[in-house]
Amino acid sequence: MTKYFHEAIEEDQKILDIGLKQSRLHKNERLAREKGMIRLFTPAEEQILRDGLNEDNYSTHDILMMGFNEEQILRRMDEEEEEDKIERFKQREKEEQEALEEVARKAREEEDDA
Numbered sequence: 001m002t003k004y005f006h007e008a009i010e011e012d013q014k015i016l017d018i019g020l021k022q023s024r025l026h027k028n029e030r031l032a033r034e035k036g037m038i039r040l041f042t043p044a045e046e047q048i049l050r051d052g053l054n055e056d057n058y059s060t061h062d063i064l065m066m067g068f069n070e071e072q073i074l075r076r077m078d079e080e081e082e083e084d085k086i087e088r089f090k091q092r093e094k095e096e097q098e099a100l101e102e103v104a105r106k107a108r109e110e111e112d113d114a
Contacts, residue, residue, distance in 0.1 A: 028040050048066060
């Protein structure tokens with residue numbers, strides 16, 4: 001079946017958008033690795049580093065809140081990693097259970113045939 005240009009271009013654009021997104025993600029990961037960082041700084045974090053953490057620019061409350069926010073980000077990242085590990089463990093456990101059930105079913109079939 002012949003595709004019209006506007007149908008083909010929409011599909012191509014979706015693929016190109018995915019490729020661009022992945023390219024930017026890989027670039028950020030590479031830049032972070034080159035700088036020895038876990039992730040790149042956000043614009044707000046970069047501004048803090050440029051200004052410096054002196055009392056003229058920030059109050060004690062602001063400095064403490066920045067630390068609190070960073071801790072929350074790190075904690076959320078740790079929780080997401082932990083959830084991924086649990087999900088992978090449950091999936092592996094389910095696959096093993098299905099394999100055991102399959103072996104048991106085959107054994108029962110062999111006993112019935114004999």
